[in-house]
Amino acid sequence: MKKQKVVLLGKGRVGKTSIFKRFLQNEFHDNEVTTIQPQYLEKQVKVNTEKVTLSIWDTAGQERFRGLNPLFYRNSKAAIMVYDITDQESLDSLEDWLAELKNQVGHKIVLMIVGNKSDLKKKRQVSIEDAENLAKKVGAQHFCVSAKTGENIDEMFHELAKRVMKFVKENKTPLNTTKSRRNFALVNEDVETKKKKKKNNDGCC
Amino acid sequence: MEWVIFSRTNQQKIKNKETIKLRNKHTTILQSIGDVEYPVLKHATVRKPQKRILLLKPIGLVDFRDKPRNSKRVNKRILKKLHLYDQIQKVCVSQSVLSLTYIDNIKKSYESNGDYTVMHLATEIGERCQAKLNPTSLSEKKQLFSQDFANFSNFSLSNTFLDLFEPEVETKRISMTNLINTTFEGFGYFVKSGSDSRGSSEDSQDSEYSEDESSRGSVTEQSTNQKLESSSSGESSTSDSDSDSEKKRKTDQAKEDNTWSFGHSLLKPIKGLDYGDDYEEEGWLISGKKSVSHSSEYFCSSDDLDSDSDELSHQKKNKEKEHKIKQKQKQKQKQKQKQEKKNKDKEKDVPNNKQKKSKKSFPIKGSFMKRKNKQKKKKRILLKKNKNQNIFQNTNNFEINNTFVKTLTNLPIQGQSLSNIQLYLKKENETNQTPLNRTILMLTNREIGERLKIEVKNAIFSKGESLALRKLNSFVSNQKLDNVEKFAKSIRAGVDQYREYIIRKHGNEILEKLLQTEGKKDNRDSQAKLERSLKFKIERSINETLEKIIIEPLYEKIINKFEIKYQGLDNIINKSIQNLSNKRQDFFQIPKKFQPQSQFCHSSQILSSLNAKKLPSEKFQVILKTSNSIFQTVKDECSKPNKEMYLAADDFLPILEFVMIKSKITNLKSQAEFLTAFSDKTEMQNEYGYYFVSFSIAIEHLKTLK
Numbered sequence: 045m046k047k048q049k050v051v052l053l054g055k056g057r058v059g060k061t062s063i064f065k066r067f068l069q070n071e072f073h074d075n076e077v078t079t080i081q082p083q084y085l086e087k088q089v090k091v092n093t094e095k096v097t098l099s100i101w102d103t104a105g106q107e108r109f110r111g112l113n114p115l116f117y118r119n120s121k122a123a124i125m126v127y128d129i130t131d132q133e134s135l136d137s138l139e140d141w142l143a144e145l146k147n148q149v150g151h152k153i154v155l156m157i158v159g160n161k162s163d164l165k166k167k168r169q170v171s172i173e174d175a176e177n178l179a180k181k182v183g184a185q186h187f188c189v190s191a192k193t194g195e196n197i198d199e200m201f202h203e204l205a206k207r208v209m210k211f212v213k214e215n216k217t218p219l220n221t222t223k224s225r226r227n228f229a230l231v232n233e234d235v236e237t238k239k240k241k242k243k244n245n246d247g248c249c
Numbered sequence: 250m251e252w253v254i255f256s257r258t259n260q261q262k263i264k265n266k267e268t269i270k271l272r273n274k275h276t277t278i279l280q281s282i283g284d285v286e287y288p289v290l291k292h293a294t295v296r297k298p299q300k301r302i303l304l305l306k307p308i309g310l311v312d313f314r315d316k317p318r319n320s321k322r323v324n325k326r327i328l329k330k331l332h333l334y335d336q337i338q339k340v341c342v343s344q345s346v347l348s349l350t351y352i353d354n355i356k357k358s359y360e361s362n363g364d365y366t367v368m369h370l371a372t373e374i375g376e377r378c379q380a381k382l383n384p385t386s387l388s389e390k391k392q393l394f395s396q397d398f399a400n401f402s403n404f405s406l407s408n409t410f411l412d413l414f415e416p417e418v419e420t421k422r423i424s425m426t427n428l429i430n431t432t433f434e435g436f437g438y439f440v441k442s443g444s445d446s447r448g449s450s451e452d453s454q455d456s457e458y459s460e461d462e463s464s465r466g467s468v469t470e471q472s473t474n475q476k477l478e479s480s481s482s483g484e485s486s487t488s489d490s491d492s493d494s495e496k497k498r499k500t501d502q503a504k505e506d507n508t509w510s511f512g513h514s515l516l517k518p519i520k521g522l523d524y525g526d527d528y529e530e531e532g533w534l535i536s537g538k539k540s541v542s543h544s545s546e547y548f549c550s551s552d553d554l555d556s557d558s559d560e561l562s563h564q565k566k567n568k569e570k571e572h573k574i575k576q577k578q579k580q581k582q583k584q585k586q587k588q589e590k591k592n593k594d595k596e597k598d599v600p601n602n603k604q605k606k607s608k609k610s611f612p613i614k615g616s617f618m619k620r621k622n623k624q625k626k627k628k629r630i631l632l633k634k635n636k637n638q639n640i641f642q643n644t645n646n647f648e649i650n651n652t653f654v655k656t657l658t659n660l661p662i663q664g665q666s667l668s669n670i671q672l673y674l675k676k677e678n679e680t681n682q683t684p685l686n687r688t689i690l691m692l693t694n695r696e697i698g699e700r701l702k703i704e705v706k707n708a709i710f711s712k713g714e715s716l717a718l719r720k721l722n723s724f725v726s727n728q729k730l731d732n733v734e735k736f737a738k739s740i741r742a743g744v745d746q747y748r749e750y751i752i753r754k755h756g757n758e759i760l761e762k763l764l765q766t767e768g769k770k771d772n773r774d775s776q777a778k779l780e781r782s783l784k785f786k787i788e789r790s791i792n793e794t795l796e797k798i799i800i801e802p803l804y805e806k807i808i809n810k811f812e813i814k815y816q817g818l819d820n821i822i823n824k825s826i827q828n829l830s831n832k833r834q835d836f837f838q839i840p841k842k843f844q845p846q847s848q849f850c851h852s853s854q855i856l857s858s859l860n861a862k863k864l865p866s867e868k869f870q871v872i873l874k875t876s877n878s879i880f881q882t883v884k885d886e887c888s889k890p891n892k893e894m895y896l897a898a899d900d901f902l903p904i905l906e907f908v909m910i911k912s913k914i915t916n917l918k919s920q921a922e923f924l925t926a927f928s929d930k931t932e933m934q935n936e937y938g939y940y941f942v943s944f945s946i947a948i949e950h951l952k953t954l955k
Contacts, residue, residue, distance in 0.1 A: 046931075046934075047934050047935070049934055056899055060897065061895050061897035061898075062895075064895075065895055083896065083897065083898050083901060083939065083943075084936050084939040084940070086935075086936075099934060099935065099939075101939055101942075102897060102898045103898055104898040104899045104902050104946070105898075105899055106899050108838075108950070109899070109902055109946065109950060112946040112949050112950060113946075115942050115945060115946055115949075116942055116946075118942075119933070119934065
């Protein structure tokens with residue numbers, strides 16, 4: 045199976061990178077971690093004897109890079125939306141991200157909403173109900189994880205891999221997103237259609 | 250006037266050979282050939298006086314020759330105004346020869362095959378005929394056509410067709426570029442059909458021809474290439490003949506025939522066919538000679554070692570020059586002889602001279618090149634053998650000093666400080682990898698790369714497709730600015746198809762060869778791993794060589810177009826880079842813990858080589874290397890003991906901006922657009938893709954910085 049692109053989204057300082065880091069550490073030996081860059085990660089996950097390769101992209105969360113992030117989303121099969129359970133704003137801002145994502149990729153994407161820092165239960169500001177409501181609204185799955193202790197991280201990625209597998213099997217045709225695609229994507233589409241036509245033309249010579 | 254028209258894929262034989270006499274002196278020969286592979290072969294059976302030849306290919310590319318009374322002028326005219334529509338138009342409208350039935354037949358055959366370009370061409374001709382016969386208002390016609398073309402969104406010829414309805418307007422240039430567009434849209438297809446026909450043509454090849462002509466299937470392509478190529482060289486040759494003709498007006502007639510025969514090299518390359526007696530004596534043999542020189546040039550390029558091929562080509566050029574000089578001398582001598590003789594004898598002499606020349610020059614040159622090629626092949630085989638043995642022999646004899654130096658020079662990209670190297674060596678000792686082992690590994694890796702490149706080049710060049718690709722060069726300059734990206738994409742698609750084809754056909758072979766040299770491993774897992782990594786390497790290097798062959802020669806022209814198109818944005822970014830060149834790291838909001846003392850100078854050095862690289866894959870590698878070196882410097886200079894450092898995307902982007910500004914590269918936007926156009930879709934899902942995306946984000950963000 046091909047590589048499936050997964051993007052990590054969320055406000056700055058929410059702990060995207062640390063989730064990333066934790067996911068790395070659970071699988072790799074400590075020595076190897078130092079040689080791998082934490083922004084981009086490729087990993088095989090086993091789901092019922094089948095293997096999926098997830099290529100996970102870390103994205104910038106700061107405001108100043110906000111407008112440029114759509115470049116990251118292209119052709120992604122799944123998105124992990126991260127918020128901080130001690131910060132109400134981070135959950136609210138997720139809705140903006142969702143809107144942006146839908147604008148770019150459309151509805152055909154696997155969504156995960158992940159509340160980070162579940163070890164800081166005393167400082168919790170975001171109620172689980174709010175988050176789960178949001179998840180229901182957009183058809184996502186909600187998880188509470190802790191990058192610090194490693195709680196739920198593996199389960200989350202396993203679930204993600206499962207859903208991505210299912211999603212890919214259901215939509216075997218390449219994603220045909222409609223709205224605001226830029227030059228790059230448009231040209232890609234052209235090439236695809238052309239290829240199809242060429243395949244039909246095989247009988248010619 | 251006489252016309253010969255061929256349609257390549259018209260499978261129904263309408264009439265094998267049909268002559269229709271129209272009015273005075275107007276004779277038309279229609280020939281439709283069911284034989285797909287060798288349209289040119291049959292073409293030669295048409296007897297003598299072909300004045301114009303049209304070749305209709307499924308690609309939509311058209312090839313025609315014109316033999317007029319004044320060859321000098323017309324040669325230039327043809328080369329400059331290769332213009333299909335005008336010509337066909339003249340045929341059908343002015344002479345009303347191609348009756349609508351014929352056009353309908355073409356149309357149907359292409360419609361069933363789904364080749365839209367030619368189909369439209371045919372419909373256009375038909376419409377045009379009808380328009381001539383039953384003239385209606387222009388606006389009505391335009392409406393009709395625009396509706397028609399709206400159905401084919403991919404079809405970019407609409408301009409031409411609309412323009413054609415105003416014959417007085419000079420539409421030649423526009424339609425030419427559009428023609429080229431269509432051929433490009435068929436490019437991928439072109440590759441495919443070429444590869445298919447090759448297989449069959451190879452089998453039917455005789456050993457005699459195999460050295461003279463790569464394959465018969467590609468003959469037409471070859472010939473068209475020759476002509477398109479010769480748009481520059483041909484002009485020079487004609488200009489040569491100009492000066493000659495000024496000097497020797499008495500041999501004018503012979504000269505004319507010479508240039509004509511050069512043009513006719515198109516028709517030559519098949520032996521053993523009935524060309525008609527006249528042609529064999531006059532034009533054909535000379536054209537044969539020419540084409541041999543072409544094929545020899547083509548063989549030189551197949552020799553993979555660059556320096557050698559250069560030498561060879563130089564030799565060949567020299568040979569050609571000498572040959573020309575000799576010819577001139579001979580002609581001068583003959584001139585003198587002629588001057589001595591009477592006027593009546595002149596006419597008889599001219600053809601005789603030519604016969605002598607051609608008979609002499611043809612076998613000598615051909616055999617020489619054959620011998621050369623054989624020697625080359627032997628050498629290559631020997632070289633290969635030696636290489637295989639040498640890798641292991643030499644490494645055993647390595648002195649320790651040498652290996653040490655080599656490891657130092659071959660170090661992967663690191664921070665600059667000496668401590669890094671020491672660290673690196675320490676690491677190596679820890680992992681039980683002695684420098685010697687490492688050098689052996691590196692050597693074999695490099696060997697693999699080199700060998701792969703040779704294999705790929707052989708695979709490509711032995712098929713004669715490279716000639717077809719040279720055609721691209723002349724096309725690029727005619728591209729409109731709006732189409733640059735589309736055009737680049739189509740090249741990319743072509744390269745991809747080539748790659749897939751080669752991997753399908755030769756991939757296993759190459760893999761086996763490499764596995765033999767690598768040796769087998771005991772574990773199944775490690776064996777599988779090795780195979781996977783080798784496959785990856787094979788793909789990469791095949792891609793690289795293909796890019797080198799196809800894209801590198803075109804690079805200057807393509808990047809020029811991009812630079813013109815994105816001039817405004819480039820200027821903005823260049824200015825902001827200039828303005829920000831004095832800013833410190835704080836300005837970009839790089840966190841203090843990620844501010845090394847070296848100020849990422851090594852990374853910016855690497856990035857500054859971006860514009861000098863010509864291949865997209867090389868450019869992508871430069872970007873990957875810069876981001877790797879950023880990580881490395883952060884790791885080396887900023888990390889504290891007992892604390893892990895992770896560079897998140899939020900921190901990475903400002904550093905990348907800083908590096909960009911330090912490297913002072915120009916025209917970033919056009920470079921980025923170039924890369925997006927040439928990016929591989931599967932690669933864009935990988936690490937390359939990630940860093941390229943962050944690269945382009947950093948560029949976009951640079952615009953807003955002040």
